[in-house]
Amino acid sequence: MSVTYPAGFRAAGVTAGLKDSGNKDVALVVNDGPFDAAAAVFTSNRCKANPVLWSEQAIRDGHLRAVVLNSGGANCYTGATGFETTHATAELVGELIGSGAVDVLVCSTGLIGVHFQRDRLLAGVREASDKLSSDGGNDAAEAIMTTDTHAKQSLVRRDGWSVGGMAKGAGMLAPALATMLVVITTDAKADSATCDQALRSATAATFDRLDSDGCQSTNDTVTLLASGASGIEVDVVELTSAVTAVCQDLAMQLMGDAEGSAHDITIEVVDAASEADALEVGRAVARSSLFKCAIYGEDPNWGRVLAAAGTTKATFEPHQLDVAINGVQVCTGGEPDESPEKVVFQGRAVHVKVALHAGTRSGTIWTNDLTEAYVHENSAYST
């Protein structure tokens, strides 16, 4: 149930003292091979943190031996000093595991614009290296938590091979990923191109459709490491399927633990002219503060759904739209239909279905509601 379940991986998570809480804050995942194919995708935010600037280069040859991650500081907008910290971290990991620095991906998460103590980080890396073990996955998953209330891990088993994963992220979850760090491991035998294709397909269908609060992080990284230790060669279809399942599971865990949220909202847009149209409408609804507040109040306010749809360029006639909330058809053809009072809210899951009557394509976006707890948590984060 962790990144060390697939054969060929060791991991560790330790306390380096970067966080005031004294919780674990440095994680290390090492691929012992025999192969070291890898892929990674990063935030599309133009303001990228130092570890992202480093890691974008490190992954270029499609090979990685290790991923080192820290919480307790994003190392973003920390200038040349911050980049040197990232570089020194990769150098040290390389030295400790006997690889080059460029075979080491670096991930950081925490506050932007704050220097953290390089010495503590490097000492933590040494300790993590000492503690590497084939059942260290749980510790690693704990060490990357920030405001997460629990560690997120996933595992998919196939015939003779498996895919494991861990993730952190509980806010700023937005398209093109978002303060989300994810490490996925597999003992399947797959080359770099196959890993890259599988990872891009998987993230496009999962993390990229999760938009918790519309904000986009500077640090998001999702990486896939393939050890080949199972000896089983997989094709891109098999690998994509398993990696997508792990990403989907982790994405739902992230949604369920989003900062201060009370509801997990699935926005399904159907009968669209294109999938892009469906996703554009879904995202617009997911980013409407008024809609998100209404769901928090368990108010099936479909007017806010349509008002958000109206801000998009998707193909549809405004007065042909249908909306269903939790299965109750509250709006048909742009007019009130069943009474909103019939809508039953139970537990966290809410389902909103919007029909555009413009085609046959569909798309789903996942989001959370906007709550007083979200505001509280995010108004007090750095203080």
Add this chain to the structure above:
Amino acid sequence: MSVTYPAGFRAAGVTAGLKDSGNKDVALVVNDGPFDAAAAVFTSNRCKANPVLWSEQAIRDGHLRAVVLNSGGANCYTGATGFETTHATAELVGELIGSGAVDVLVCSTGLIGVHFQRDRLLAGVREASDKLSSDGGNDAAEAIMTTDTHAKQSLVRRDGWSVGGMAKGAGMLAPALATMLVVITTDAKADSATCDQALRSATAATFDRLDSDGCQSTNDTVTLLASGASGIEVDVVELTSAVTAVCQDLAMQLMGDAEGSAHDITIEVVDAASEADALEVGRAVARSSLFKCAIYGEDPNWGRVLAAAGTTKATFEPHQLDVAINGVQVCTGGEPDESPEKVVFQGRAVHVKVALHAGTRSGTIWTNDLTEAYVHENSAYST
């Protein structure tokens, strides 16, 4: 200090019983001439309310004799019945003041997707017509309030002529206007084209730069009526100046009364390659829930400013950005500069300045913070 200060206008505000509160909910503003030039701008939301669909046609000839407004229901997504209600309202006003229905602009505000009682509305219109008076501006301004905590009015006096205005709107304030109804009157003599040009210039520089919560209403309307009763002919420069001053004053009143807000935030973006770039960056910051929560918590979290800027396509180098908050230069060249602890928060006003170092243009967006009170108010609005 109201829409009836300029000569040639009468107004009234009455209780028709559309709102459970028993507060005034129908307003009527009549231009007694001698001229009836007019202009109007509407929401750019594609999902337009019935009164907007009507009023877009009514203004086409550049002449209006009256504006009738109701709170207590947006008359949006209410189908053919809703449109008939709008039409009947315009017909009745026309009959009462001796004009055609197409000389009557109709505005509605309140919940989307809810039918309200046409009989009550029409009875209210009759009563308002009976009560029309040259000092009825205050009553009219009260009658258009929804969640506004006070009526918003403005007046600019020039040599022998004046411009008066009233506005409602306390949430959903977003570009291209937003659940904002504004009526502006002037006794200057100006033709329809001059009114149109003045109104478009004024709204582009004021209401269009106010983005309270990123949500865009289905009902926004801003209209300008010119009676010519002062006998003084004005050119477009003079009229634009006075109308802009009234719009600016009303926009700041809207910002200061935005639902649940605790701070009024001015986001000034300078050294941009173009004004459009400056406004794009300003809007991205204004729409970051994380940034808005930080300001609520009086946390000068400049990382959230830069993370929002990074989601735009504006021309800049991510590592050349400067940020100042309330005059303290917290980030220079993408690195921490003065200590955020030096930033002093006092009262509602917060000033954020972002320098892009990409040119010489600038632009300002106004927004509010995101508070627990906003969430509370908007999760309980319709219930």
